Amino acid sequence: MKAALLHEGGELRVEDTDDPAADGWALVESRCAGVCGTELHFLDGMIPPPQYPFQLGHESAGVVLEVPAGSTVGPGARVAVYNFVGCGRCLPCRSGRESLCIDPVGQLGFSLPGTFADVVRVPAENLIALPESVSFEAAALLSCSGMSVVHACRLAAVGLGDVVIVNGIGGVGAMAVQVAVAAGARVLAVADSEARGDLAQQLGASDAIVLEQGSGYDTLPQRVQELTGAAGATHYIELVGTEETYLAGIRSLGRGGKVVIIGYTDQHLNVHPIELILSELQIVTSVAASRRDLETAIDLAAAGRLQVTVDTRYPLDEIGTAIERLKARQVRGRNVLVW
DSSP states (O other): EEEEETTHHHHHHHHOOOOOOTTTEEEEEEEEEEEOOHHHHHHHHHHHOSSSSSOOOEEEEEEEEEEEEOSSSOTOOOEEEOOEESSSSSSHHHOOOOOGGOOEEEEBBTBBBOOSSEEEEGGGEEEEOTTTTTHHHHHHHHIIHHHHHHHHHHTTTTTTTTEEEEESHHHHHHHHHEEEEEEEEEEEEEHHHHHHHHHHHTOOSSEEEEEGGGGOOGHHHHHHHHHHTTEEEEEEEEOSOHHHHHHHHHHHHHEEEEEEOOOOOOOOOOOHHHHTTTTTTTEEEOOSSHHHHHHHHHHHTTTTOOOOEEEEEEEEEGGHHHHHHTTTOOOOEEEEEEE
C-alpha cells in the first residue's frame, strides 16, 4: 500500500510500504483523512514521533475490510475511526475518559501508525458505524476537530444563555462555533480575516470580530465589553495558543468565566494570579476526546447541526501541497485526502 511517512528533518514522503496485518485488530480501507494543524507540529519538531520513518495522520473514515470474530461491525461497514487506544482497565478508561488513560496502548498518528495510508489498522472497538447521512469527509474531520470541541464544551459546561468567544476560525474553530450554538450559547467569533469571520457567522456566530492577520488582540476585551453590555463572556475557547491571545481571552471574560484551552504553540502563558483570582476565573484544559464525544459529534452531524467545511480535496500523492497550504494559512476550513 501507499502511506505518507515522516522522515528525519521534517520531510514527509509518500512511499510504498507493507500492508498491515490485522493481528487481532480491524483493517479499514481509507476513504478520507483530514489534514490537521497538529501535523505541522510533527514537521517542525515540536512533537517528536516515536521513530523514523513514521506514518502520520489521525483523522480517518472508510470501509471495514476485516474484523475479529464477535465485532459489532462487519466487513463492508462505513465507519469513522476513533484514534485513541486506551488500556481499557484504568479508571479513566472505565469511566469514559479514554484520552486520560494512565497506561495507553497509543494513539494513531502520534505513537501508532497513522491514517495517511491506503489501509488503517485499529482495534474493532474504535470503529464507529456511520449513518448514510454522514459522509466519509464529515466523519474523518469529526474524528478530530469535531469530537475535540464536543469534549471541550462538555468539560467547560457550555450551555443555554452562555456567551462563548471562539478565537481562531480554522477547522477546529468552525466546529467550535457550531457545537457551542448547539449547546444553546451565543457565539462571538474572533477571526483573522473577513472571509473567516463571514464563515463563522454562516455557521451560527452572532458576531464576528475581525483582527486582520491576527493583530490587535489588545483591543479584544473592549470590543467584547461593547457586544455584551459590559458583562464580558462566560467562556473563551482558545485555538491560537499565543501568550497575547491567552491574555486577551482572560481579560475578555466576565466574573466566573472560563478560559478553555485547546490550541497551543511553543509559547508560555504568563499571567499574574490576581487577574484570575479577583473574578474567580477558571482555566479548563482539554486533550483529544472520548469515544462518546465522537459518537455525539456524528449524531449532531446526522441531525444537520454540525457540518464540516472542506477547502480542497487531494489524493494521497499530493499531501505535500495540502500541508504547504495549511502552513501558509491559505485553508478555509480543512484540507482532506480522498481515495
